[in-house]
Amino acid sequence: MKDNQQIVEELRAFLQSTDQTLTDPLKELAKEYAKSCQAVNERLRRCEDYLQKGLRSEAVHYAQAEPPLLEQVAVLDFPERAQYEELAALYGLPAPVKLQLETAEALNRAYAEEQPLDSLLRRHRLLALGRAPLVSRLGILRKILELDAANPVWEEDIAGFEKQRFREIQAAVDQGLARNDGSVLSAAWEEIHSTKWLAAPPASLVQHVGRRWLEQLETDIYESHARQDLARLQQLRTGWNQMAQVTRLASADPLWRRPSKAFAWLSKQEQEQAELLQYQNALAQLEQGLNYNRGREELERLAYDVLQFNRGMPPALEMRYQERLQSLTRAVRWKELVVVGVTFSVGLLVLLALVVFAVLKQRSAG
Numbered sequence: 001m002k003d004n005q006q007i008v009e010e011l012r013a014f015l016q017s018t019d020q021t022l023t024d025p026l027k028e029l030a031k032e033y034a035k036s037c038q039a040v041n042e043r044l045r046r047c048e049d050y051l052q053k054g055l056r057s058e059a060v061h062y063a064q065a066e067p068p069l070l071e072q073v074a075v076l077d078f079p080e081r082a083q084y085e086e087l088a089a090l091y092g093l094p095a096p097v098k099l100q101l102e103t104a105e106a107l108n109r110a111y112a113e114e115q116p117l118d119s120l121l122r123r124h125r126l127l128a129l130g131r132a133p134l135v136s137r138l139g140i141l142r143k144i145l146e147l148d149a150a151n152p153v154w155e156e157d158i159a160g161f162e163k164q165r166f167r168e169i170q171a172a173v174d175q176g177l178a179r180n181d182g183s184v185l186s187a188a189w190e191e192i193h194s195t196k197w198l199a200a201p202p203a204s205l206v207q208h209v210g211r212r213w214l215e216q217l218e219t220d221i222y223e224s225h226a227r228q229d230l231a232r233l234q235q236l237r238t239g240w241n242q243m244a245q246v247t248r249l250a251s252a253d254p255l256w257r258r259p260s261k262a263f264a265w266l267s268k269q270e271q272e273q274a275e276l277l278q279y280q281n282a283l284a285q286l287e288q289g290l291n292y293n294r295g296r297e298e299l300e301r302l303a304y305d306v307l308q309f310n311r312g313m314p315p316a317l318e319m320r321y322q323e324r325l326q327s328l329t330r331a332v333r334w335k336e337l338v339v340v341g342v343t344f345s346v347g348l349l350v351l352l353a354l355v356v357f358a359v360l361k362q363r364s365a366g
Contacts, residue, residue, distance in 0.1 A: 030093035035095040210247030225262035
């Protein structure tokens with residue numbers, strides 16, 4: 001039995017021949033060609049059905065069966081096919097069906113898309129056979145989904161695995177904390193919030209992990225408070241507030257009130273630090289005022305800003321301040337004496353002028 005390559009070669013030879021007499025061998029050749037086109041179309045329709053259902057791998061696998069489907073399409077769709085169809089119609093030979101070239105093109109694209117998946121699919125099968133952890137299997141499945149998004153099978157598998165993984169995370173957290181392994185909390189929280197899940201993690205899981213984290217933070221807060229570690233307590237308070245918000249911990253929840261004593265002490269320390277900073281700033285302003293020889297009114301205002309903190313004034317700075325006030329007082333007194341002296345001198349001169357004027361007037365009258 002002739003294969004498709006032989007059939008097409010003989011048809012092309014006939015079309016190129018000067019003798020195109022209708023013969024029985026030509027009739028038989030035409031029947032075989034029409035039959036081959038029909039068979040190829042049936043395989044193409046099967047592949048099209050797979051592709052429409054999102055079963056790309058199945059379509060490619062079926063098309064690769066011997067003889068490879070796309071190779072047969074390329075052979076049967078020979079350059080002189082249109083010329084042969086006219087001749088077949090003229091001689092009343094079996095008309096070959098039109099090849100489903102659009103399906104062949106779609107299948108060709110499927111081949112191109114399928115090739116990068118090969119290694120991932122092999123890896124996926126190996127992980128399944130080895131009963132690998134869900135984290136590893138989910139990672140491969142998500143990469144497969146990126147390359148084969150049209151295939152609904154992957155989303156179904158991932159959705160099922162994710163539900164199992166959520167249960168695993170909760171169990172791992174409880175088991176880890178039971179053996180005093182707090183690292184499981186950060187790992188679980190990171191996985192919950194950094195993973196691109198198909199469906200968001202259940203609120204119950206988020207709240208469970210968050211609550212266990214708060215319980216762990218409570219222990220750290222207690223120890224830091226006992227050490228009076230201000231910097232560490234500030235970090236823990238930030239983490240506590242963020243986690244409580246994400247976990248949606250109710251204000252009436254007893255867990256919310258547990259670190260209140262430590263946080264109250266922290267707030268008091270922060271307030272004292274803030275007041276100390278303001279006091280130091282007031283001292284610096286007063287010292288600057290003294291350096292720049294500010295006036296009495298401004299210096300007294302700056303001194304008042306210092307004294308309102310009830311911390312007093314450093315002796316050296318207070319001495320400078322008092323000396324400056326005394327210096328300003330002496331300057332004012334000296335200025336007053338000068339004014340009085342000048343006023344007295346002017347008055348004396350006026351009196352003397354009046355006396356002279358009176359004497360001169362009396363002489364002139366006599």
